[in-house]
Amino acid sequence: EAGVTQFPSHSVIEKGQTVTLRCDPISGHDNLYWYRRVMGKEIKFLLHFVKESKQDESGMPNNRFLAERTGGTYSTLKVQPAELEDSGVYFCASSQFDADGNTIYFGEGSWLTVV
Amino acid sequence: AQSVTQLGSHVSVSEGALVLLRCNYSSSVPPYLFWYVQYPNQGLQLLLKYTSAATLVKGINGFEAEFKKSETSFHLTKPSAHMSDAAEYFCAVSVFTGGGNKLTFGTGTQLKVEL
16 A cells, blocks of 8 residues: 655755645545644644645645645645745655544655755 | 743654653643654645553553653653664644544654764
């Protein structure tokens, strides 16, 4: 079974440009999450989808960030326009409630550098 | 609100020595607790989790953690370190939100294993 996959794995863009990150969750997982780790800081929650609906977007830093989840399958996270402080690793994760406590599985991350 | 404190941003041990990575949590409700590991240039991998069953939890690669409610701790241990254990380790606490989990991470502990 495929895990959570993210694309691109690495991206270098200039300040002011747009970047779109994509995440494919584990098949059948209703819950999809985005997290971010900027340099030297802790990993922080951005938002949570249940199927195609945004359940919690309290961690989104500002309106330059837009997340979508088309048809409850894959998700995209767009940063427009990108700023220097957006550099970091963006992790996508997915989960499905089960008797074992809703384990969250993470992808490899998308490493974003804004120059 | 939930929070996690990881004592020691860097821990260094000799190969074959005991590994002890400390994690204390704060939670207003009975928590679910997790340890994740990130090897260099890779994503987050689940090591183990506590979900209110047994207080001593065994994970992958010989790691285990003990949930101690009285001490609000969930320290990670391994009896004998191996060079391949060198990585960054994250403790996390979660709360259910709309059928999913919202993880709050500690700042991470970088484990170095020396010959």
